Amino acid sequence: MPHTATPLHQLPKGARATIVDIASHSHFGELDAQVTQRLKELGFLPGAVLQVIGFGLFGADPVAVRINGTKFGLRRSEAAKILTSVHPA
Amino acid sequence: MSSSLLRFALVGNPNCGKTALFNCLTGARAKVANYAGVTVEKRLGSLAGLGRPAELIDLPGTYSLYVASPDEQVARRVILGEMAGEAAPDVLVAVVDATNIKLGLRLVLELQALGLPMILALNLADTARSRGITIDTAMLSQQLGMPVVETVAVRKNGVADLQTALAQCARTAGSRSGRLALPERAEAVEHLYARIDTLLASSVSAPSHAPAWQDRLDALVMHPVLGLVLLATILLLMFQAVFAWAAPVMDAIDGSMAWLGETVGSLLPAGILHDFVVDGLIAGVGGVLVFLPQIIILFAFILALEDSGYLPRAAFLLDRLMRGVGLSGRSFIPMLSSFACAVPGIMSTRSIADPKERLLTILTAPLMTCSARLPVYALVIGAFVPQHTVWGVFNLQGLTLFALYVAGIVSAALVAWVMRGRQVVSQGFPLLLELPNYRWPNAYHFALGLKERAWIFLRRVGTIILALSIVLWFLATFPHAPVGATLPAIEYSFAGMLGKLMQPLFDPLGFNWQMCIALIPAMAAREVAVSALATVYAVGGEDALGGALAHDWALPVALAYLAWFVYAPQCLATIAVVRRETNSRQATVIFTAYLFGLAYLGALLVRHIAALWA
Incomplete structure (x- = not known):
């Protein structure tokens, strides 16, 4: 399966995608492992399906997603950690 | 067992x-x-x-x-x-x-x-x-x-x-x-x-699927443009309500206080006891009690916004904007609570994970107009701003109040931006904000919350405000004017002396000694400034006091007084909570000094600009 993972912050509004991995991100420095842990605790786990439902005022930041029936607001840098495989529209 | x-x-x-x-x-x-x-x-x-x-x-x-x-x-x-x-x-x-x-x-x-x-x-x-x-x-x-x-x-x-x-x-x-x-x-x-x-x-x-109306509502509420328009409308409506809807109840309280003063006054023989009860107790406590309806309306809005699930969405919308000055969407909720009172607002900064952002929020949240400022604003606006209707819907008094709130918000943004300095953000803290389902606020929960807030306010009226009213009355009454005195009796009293002692410091702002004296008890609770003014001008009832002020203060000075209250950390409870939450004497000193400095500067500027204009 041709599998190019798209980071969450690059998904368009309305897109549905399956999480393939939570990557590390230099933005969070030494806290990165904690941020990954918290994302997982909130349900952002490989295999989970999410949908992009909206964006903040300036350039897709923050982004709002629905996962497991719950909505969350995430910043670009947090969203960039979440690698997804987009569902065909 | x-x-x-x-x-x-x-x-x-x-x-x-x-x-x-x-x-x-x-x-x-x-x-x-x-x-x-x-x-x-x-x-x-x-x-x-x-x-x-x-x-x-x-x-x-x-x-x-x-x-x-x-x-x-x-x-x-x-x-x-x-x-x-x-x-x-x-x-x-x-x-x-x-x-x-x-x-x-x-x-x-x-x-x-x-x-x-x-x-x-x-x-x-x-x-x-x-x-x-x-x-x-x-x-x-x-x-x-x-x-x-x-x-x-x-x-x-x-x-x-x-x-x-x-x-x-x-x-x-x-x-x-x-x-x-x-x-x-x-x-x-x-x-x-x-x-x-x-x-x-x-x-x-069955999978959990939120009903479609929730998503449709989100499409509006979280829309980058319409959502902000909605947020501004809600806030404007809130301030409009505080002024317009509370008026009939406030008039009723004011009226019954005046009636109480007269009735009790007619029962007591003229003399020191009569003055104490009528001018000290009833005028002092009544002057603050009258603001209960406004405070209840303000808390009603905040509670309803909180319970409905709207607040995290507002935080989502404002996150990018607030990040520009070193804050984040998470700072929005403490900021909004601070419109009611900075003390719970500062406490709620505990949900902010980033220590720098938390400190910035603590230092700037008290610039949000708390409910204790409302009585002071209401008094001065009522006395100096006419009841015009602007653009067919808005009341000029309501707009002035809105402007004072905006002044606080804009100042907080500027202060945060300046304090953040040139610091490069090396490490991010996540936002990760849950956007809960919308729900109707639970009536019982809502009523209980309002009751709690009203009760806290009434307890303040019954304790600290009552005590300060008594102290002030004493200061304003003793020593008596000498026989054959030509000036009003209060000029010879302790309050008069104290006010005159402070007055040179506030002279550049145009404050007279009565305005100065009211600032002292206002350190304990801002709204006591109102009863202090009632005591030093020896008038009861909001209308009568407003009349006395309108007669005695020039408009630029009245506006300067408002500007002072926008900034001045006139609240020991807030200073104490800043000390406890930051656990830093240095931060507390900076907090107190920068706000008094801004208050002085703000009042000075407003006075001179308004004088040019008028």
């Missing part, structure tokens, strides 16, 4: 309706205190009808025992019995939003590893049912090995099952003492979720 006190603790995710459930279970028996050594509100209520004494603690909402914001750390420390002088609770009542069961169950499984007796309350069971979610509670209970009950905190009998479960638990549970150790994370999050999926597969049917 035992008559020792049994301690239950309510634990759950933020937004699971935990506090509404707490209110249902404990009713009016709840009290709010602080944990020893920390300024986190501790909500405690006694539980009746369990056959033995029992109490319920409401803990801050938490997602996890392991990764924690300062707020969640409090929940964890209480659960583990690490709070000074408090043992771990005897029984955990885990609350899970039945429409959001997966997220909630993860915390439940984490809690279960602690080995405490537990009860699981599936809250919002009615909403879940209406969405087609069916939960086999018997099955879930069997698999989890703990009692599972459905609750509907909105309905009166919605907690009956939970009460039965609590009573059952009270018969068997013993009270414990001491601490618990947090076990090493027993299993990876992936495994926990896998277990939850298995659990849910056998006991819960």
Whole structure:
């Protein structure tokens, strides 16, 4: 399966995608492992399906997603950690 | 079996309706205190009808025992019995939003590893049912090995099952003492979720799907442009309501205070006692009491916005904007609470994980116009700003008030931006904001919250404001004017002397000595400035006082006085809470100094600009 993972912050509004991995991100420095842990605790786990439902005022930041029936607001840098495989529209 | 006190603790995710459930279970028996050594509100209520004494603690909402914001750390420390002088609770009542069961169950499984007796309350069971979610509670209970009950905190009998479960638990549970150790994370999050999926597969049917109207509402509320227009409209409506809707009730209170003053005055013989009761007590306390309706309306808006699920969306919308000045969407909620009172606002900064951002929020939140400023603003605006209608809908007085609120907000943004300095953000803290389902605010919960706020205000009126009114009356009355004096008696009093002592300092701002003297008791509570002015001008009733001010103050000076109150840290309680929350003398000194400096500068500028204009 041709599998190019798209980071969450690059998904368009309305897109549905399956999480393939939570990557590390230099933005969070030494806290990165904690941020990954918290994302997982909130349900952002490989295999989970999410949908992009909206964006903040300036350039897709923050982004709002629905996962497991719950909505969350995430910043670009947090969203960039979440690698997804987009569902065909 | 035992008559020792049994301690239950309510634990759950933020937004699971935990506090509404707490209110249902404990009713009016709840009290709010602080944990020893920390300024986190501790909500405690006694539980009746369990056959033995029992109490319920409401803990801050938490997602996890392991990764924690300062707020969640409090929940964890209480659960583990690490709070000074408090043992771990005897029984955990885990609350899970039945429409959001997966997220909630993860915390439940984490809690279960602690080995405490537990009860699981599936809250919002009615909403879940209406969405087609069916939960086999018997099955879930069997698999989890703990009692599972459905609750509907909105309905009166919605907690009956939970009460039965609590009573059952009270018969068997013993009270414990001491601490618990947090076990090493027993299993990876992936495994926990896998277990939850298995659990849910056998006991819960139908996927949770929010009704379409929720999504449609979000499309509007979270729209980058329309959402901001809506937010501005809500805030404007809030301030308009505070001014326009409260007026009839305020007039009624004002009228009855005037009547009381006259009636009591006519019963007492002329003399010192008469003056004390009429000018000291009734005028002083009545002058502040009259603002109760405005404060109730303001809190009603804040409570409704909070309970409906709107606030996190506003935080989402404003995040990018607030990040520009070194804050974030998370700072929005403390900021909004600070419109009611900076003290709870500053305490709620504990949900901000980034220490720098938290400090910035603490230092700037008191620039939001708190309800104690409202009486001062209302008095001065009422006396100096005409009741024009602008653009057909807005009242000029309401607009002026709005402008004062905006001045506070803009100043906070500028101050945060300046204080952030050139610091490069090296490390980010995540936003990760849950956007909960919209719900109708629970009427009982709402009423109880309002009652609590009204009661806090009335208690202030009855204690600190009453005491200060008496002190002020004394200062304004003694020593008496000498025989044959030509000036008003107050000029010879202690208050007169003190005011005149301060006046040279405030002369550049145009403040007269009466305005100066009112600033002293306002340090204890800003709204006392109103009763202080009533006492020094020796008039009762808001209208009469307004008339006296309009006669005595020039317009630019009145506006300068307003500007002073926009900035001045005229509240010892706020300074004290800044000291405790920052735990830094330096930060507290900076806080106090920069606000007094801004107040002086602001008042000076306003006076001169307004004088040019007028």
